[in-house]
């Protein structure tokens with residue numbers, strides 16, 4: 469399968485698009501945050517700055533793959549109160565949309581929801597159904613990712629997509645099990661049109677467990693990757709955050725350079741970094757925080773609140789595995805994965821000229 473183009477909804481600073489472009493697939497991202505759009509443009513990613521709800525498949529006639537990471541704030545408290553209610557509401561809307569209830573009626577009821585963001589998670593389904601019903605051109609593949617609390621929505625989507633002729637797999641993936649130097653769990657759905665088998669990517673690295681040496685575990689898998697391996701710091705360090713890592717309260721918020729980073733969030737720039745003798749070290753730069761998410765070292769982070777942009781993104785390395793699995797391709801080669809280390813390999817003619825001028829050559 470050779471996709472022409474991916475349309476990426478809620479595209480953020482481009483975690484998924486970076487992976488796709490490195491795989492040789494063109495992308496078009498829809499994103500409304502001006503800051504994330506500034507980064508995207510600096511990176512040269514095709515960007516439609518605006519509300520996903522105002523667009524549809526007809527605006528992207530060349531796209532044959534749909535991707536998306538809708539915002540999830542209302543679900544992150546799922547299981548309790550508002551989150552649980554939001555989830556139940558969304559599942560009802562999935563049924564109504566799949567039953568092809570009048571879209572205007574559905575839209576009217578969506579606008580009455582307690583939190584309007586709840587409806588955003590339904591946008592990929594609206595796009596997928598519109599591509600079938602209005603364009604007569606179903607997306608050949610669909611890739612969705614979000615926080616674990618959204619898994620029940622992806623499970624409902626899986627049933628819906630199967631009913632439309634897709635083969636689907638969905639579940640939770642751990643980023644460190646794909647060589648990302650960070651522990652982070654994501655709910656991922658991949659779908660491919662047709663009856664072939666579709667499977668989420670298989671881990672390439674071991675799962676991190678506090679206190680368990682990286683050498684022990686499944687001999688078929690590589691050891692998880694540490695922060696120290698990807699950041700160019702002179703010596704070992706400890707990252708201290710005020711936020712829990714879940715699990716052992718004594719270990720709360722502390723990870724050493726010999727471990728993967730805790731989940732990178734919008735608070736990453738507030739974490740303290742201390743040396744092995746307790747001395748205060750420089751906090752993570754944007755490039756370093758980006759590298760913990762496997763963005764290229766020279767990714768041109770721009771605009772406001774870069775830490776939040778970085779925390780929102782899907783790690784490009786995980787996205788490369790997920791996209792390859794969705795297309796039925798072999799897992800990405802080491803060479804392909806290593807290409808994520810640099811965004812622009814060689815400076816362009818224009819950059820060189822500017823640099824020469826700046827240096828007065």
Ligand SMILES: C[S@@+](CC[C@H](N)C(=O)[O-])C[C@H]1O[C@@H](n2cnc3c(N)ncnc32)[C@H](O)[C@@H]1O
Nearest residue numbers: 478479480482483484500501519520537781782
């Ligand atoms: C979880 S992030 C997605 C990150 C992206 N998948 C990546 O890898 O970089 C969600 C994004 O959706 C954007 N967003 C939220 N509501 C939106 C809307 N109605 N239209 C367009 N973008 C929206 C947010 O600004 C945020 O960047």
